[in-house]
Amino acid sequence: MEFTAKQIAEYVQGIVVGNENATVHTFAKIEEGTPGALSFLSNPKYTSYIYQTKSTIVLVNKDFEPEQSVNATLIKVDNAYESLAKLMMLYEQTTPRHTGIDPLAYVSPTAKIGENVTLYPFSYVGDGAVIGNNTTLYPHATVYHDCRVGNDCILHAGCVIGADGFGFAPTANGYEKIPQIGIVVIEDNVEIGANTCVDRATMGATIVHKGVKLDNLIQIAHNVEVGSHTVMASQTGVAGSTKVGEWCMFGGQCGIAGHITIGSKVQLGAQSGVPGRIKDGQILMGYPAIDSKKFMKSSVVFKNLPDMYTTLNQLKKEVEELKQALAAKNS
Numbered sequence: 001m002e003f004t005a006k007q008i009a010e011y012v013q014g015i016v017v018g019n020e021n022a023t024v025h026t027f028a029k030i031e032e033g034t035p036g037a038l039s040f041l042s043n044p045k046y047t048s049y050i051y052q053t054k055s056t057i058v059l060v061n062k063d064f065e066p067e068q069s070v071n072a073t074l075i076k077v078d079n080a081y082e083s084l085a086k087l088m089m090l091y092e093q094t095t096p097r098h099t100g101i102d103p104l105a106y107v108s109p110t111a112k113i114g115e116n117v118t119l120y121p122f123s124y125v126g127d128g129a130v131i132g133n134n135t136t137l138y139p140h141a142t143v144y145h146d147c148r149v150g151n152d153c154i155l156h157a158g159c160v161i162g163a164d165g166f167g168f169a170p171t172a173n174g175y176e177k178i179p180q181i182g183i184v185v186i187e188d189n190v191e192i193g194a195n196t197c198v199d200r201a202t203m204g205a206t207i208v209h210k211g212v213k214l215d216n217l218i219q220i221a222h223n224v225e226v227g228s229h230t231v232m233a234s235q236t237g238v239a240g241s242t243k244v245g246e247w248c249m250f251g252g253q254c255g256i257a258g259h260i261t262i263g264s265k266v267q268l269g270a271q272s273g274v275p276g277r278i279k280d281g282q283i284l285m286g287y288p289a290i291d292s293k294k295f296m297k298s299s300v301v302f303k304n305l306p307d308m309y310t311t312l313n314q315l316k317k318e319v320e321e322l323k324q325a326l327a328a329k330n331s
Contacts, residue, residue, distance in 0.1 A: 012083040018073030150188035165222025
């Protein structure tokens, strides 16, 4: 399907600068633009590409003012990235969607499956599990027995919902397994990335609330509760029984200790280590995680430690020489 700049501007409530009849039929990154493609510019690092791109239309923020001529038609919007997301959702809706249960998927006879569900080959839904309406399980996505997945969810390839939590009791002869008899509850509009694991609770439920987005290769341990609309980047791990608030943002490779509470609207930089409670609204980085501004200042000091160490030793040597000279003078 083709759309004109005028049609796109009306849909995203933007302003056309250039040919309102210019048409596009696909998307492209601004640095890889081709005729007939729609691109966007929101990160200033990519500004130079707007003067070179071959894309027909480019979404830009309303405060963008070109410093030289631009061949593409521009559509000025409040937020170019959000407008792009809105257009890509529209594009996806116009693309035929595979629905139904593939013959190579397994669904337990005791499971409950909602309407318009899509189960790709080798996906698995165990005994007593519940899958909501309009939910998609990609190949090898696994939902263990009795776990619940809500409406409008996406479970990407290889993710595992409801494997046993990591519960073992030390004994004289080794570690004895503690049965994990709880479940996992995934609420509506949750997306879970490839090879991400959400473990079932020891008792009760591990809960991922509505609107949560989990990247690939994330570990959510037993009895964790993840607040609504929280997002986590790849390789983050949340240890058992921790409560994460709403609207949090965790960068990649964050490590969260168990049995703690993280408030709402908390932001953690990549590779942050969190050993204890965090209050609402804090922005932290580092290991252990500290205020992000302090971390940046500390990073500058850390880089200079070798030179500072050399300087310190030199000063110690000079002080010792001064002490010896003073002692000799007074003797």
